[in-house]
Amino acid sequence: MAISDINEYAHLTDADVEALGAELDMLRRQIESSLGEKDRRYLRRTIYAQRGLEVLGRAALFGSHRRPLWLLGAGSLAAAKIIENMELGHNVMHGQWDWMNDPEVHSTTWEWDMVCAAPHWKHSHNYIHHKYTNVLEMDHDVGYRALRVTRDDPWEPRRLFQPVLNIVLAAAFEWGIALHDLELKEVIAGRKPMEQARPEIKLFARKVARQLGKDYVLYPVMTGPNFRRTLTANLTANLVRNLWAYVVIFCGHFPDGTEKFTPETLENETQGQWYLRQMLGSANFDAGPALAFMSGNLCYQIEHHLYPDLPSNRMAEVAVRVRELCEKYDLPYNTGSLPVQYLQTLRTINKLALPDRFLIDTSDDAPETASEHRFDGLPRRGGGLKTALAQVRERRRANRRRRRTTGAS
Known part of the structure; x- marks a missing residue:
């Protein structure tokens, strides 16, 4: 059912795929070659903004017995946690800023503000997910082993x-x-041998203890009589961050048209085919500068999958060129509004x-779910994948009209 011949599915020859790969290289x-001071300033400003929001939130919670200050504290903390998680933690640990040779923002030293230990995430995400993107039985992010x-x-x-599990996963x-x-x-x-699992579980336990102690004991205690209000504000901030991260990540991986692949596609896979797999297996959502920033620039999930270690602030620029290449090779560029992409994802899950x-x-x-067999029986009219998909949609609409007519008669 998944795609086993990516060239055939994409309606591209070996030469086409090689040329596409060369252009993306x-x-x-x-x-x-263009990375420099402007990018450094962007990162520094992001760090200052995130820290400023966290300080504002922590300070406001000292007066959280007043409803407006509770709202200000919880809201500022939620924004700070989202920025730290999406635009800083995720991207720093991808190695996007390693070129600066700054130990503070290096992929080997960053530990983010969430219960997941950085080494565990870097293994499951940077290595497994980005190398084997949407390859069945190899990329465990296809449904996260839960959906x-x-x-x-x-x-x-x-x-x-x-459907219930999906809600639980979003909140947690x-x-x-x-x-x-x-x-x-x-x-x-x-x-999985216990010898391998034991140190991983210990690292996880230490990280959980540190996070729970910080958010639900230390900071609430510091606000004295406002302990309970600070505790609920921290819980709210973490919940908002979790829900937002879930929506952004799911909209990049599970809307209609994010294709899946069989392990056979990895056999003798060229760099061009790897690029093509990323393009076909990812989805974007439309965003202005503010929404792009708050999503960690993962509204450009296609571009991020093509270049996971390039700085996130350059993805908008990269996206213009990738769109042009999609037009040139008649490939779909999977994007839409955030609500549309999420509703497609939710429909699939349900x-x-x-x-x-x-x-x-x-x-x-x-x-x-699709494979190269979705094009069986279609007349070859020339053109590439985007043209063929339009024919598929045409055939599907005709079949549904036929079913309705048959049912009515």
Whole structure:
């Protein structure tokens, strides 16, 4: 059901894919050669803004018995945690600022303000997810081992609870990320050696103790009689950060048209094919400067997947060139408004909670699941993938009209 021949699916020849890869390599070199003082200033201003918001929030909570100050404190802390998580932690730990050779903002030294330990995230995300993006059984971010987001994952009765599980995952997103790399199910089943798991669990426990102690003991105690109000403000800030991170991440990975791949696509995969897999397996959402900043510039998820270690503040510039390449090679550029991208994701999660017999589209031609066989039976009219997908949509609409007509008669 997933894509096993990426060239065939993309309607590109080997030469086309090689040429696309060469153009994307050139774009990387151009961005790398232009990094400099302007980028440094951007990072420093982001750090100052984030720290300023946190100080403002902590100070306001000393007067949190007054409702406006509680709101100011919780809101400032939520914004500070979002910026630290999305635009600083995520991007610094990707190595986007390693070129500065500054130990304060280096991928090897940064530890972020959430319960997930940095080394665990860097392994599960930087290495596993970005190397094996959307490859079934290899990229564990496809549904985060909790949700069914493709029909390649066989339906089981427990999937009926998926809509509820999705809400829980959203609210506790930092905990889901923190547990992701521990693979506790594998440990319990004996498939992951305890010798490997024990130090990972200890590191996780230390990080959790530090985070819980800071947010739910130390800072509330510092505000004296406002202990309870500060505690609820910290809980609120963490919840808002979790929900926002969940929405941004899910909108980059699970809207319609984010394709999945079989392990066979990795055999003799070229750099051009790796680029193509990132382009087909990711999605953006439309954003102005403020929304882009608060999303860690992950509104440019396609560009981030192409160049995960290039500074986030350059992704808007990169996106212009990537769009041009998509037009040139007749490839889709998967983007839309944030509500549309999220509603498509939510529809997939809720729809795939049901057994396949209740689903209308085929396992090779559905909005969330596709393979190169979705084009079987279509006349070749020239053009590339975007043109072929338009034909597929045409055929799907015709089939649905036919079903409605048959049902009415």
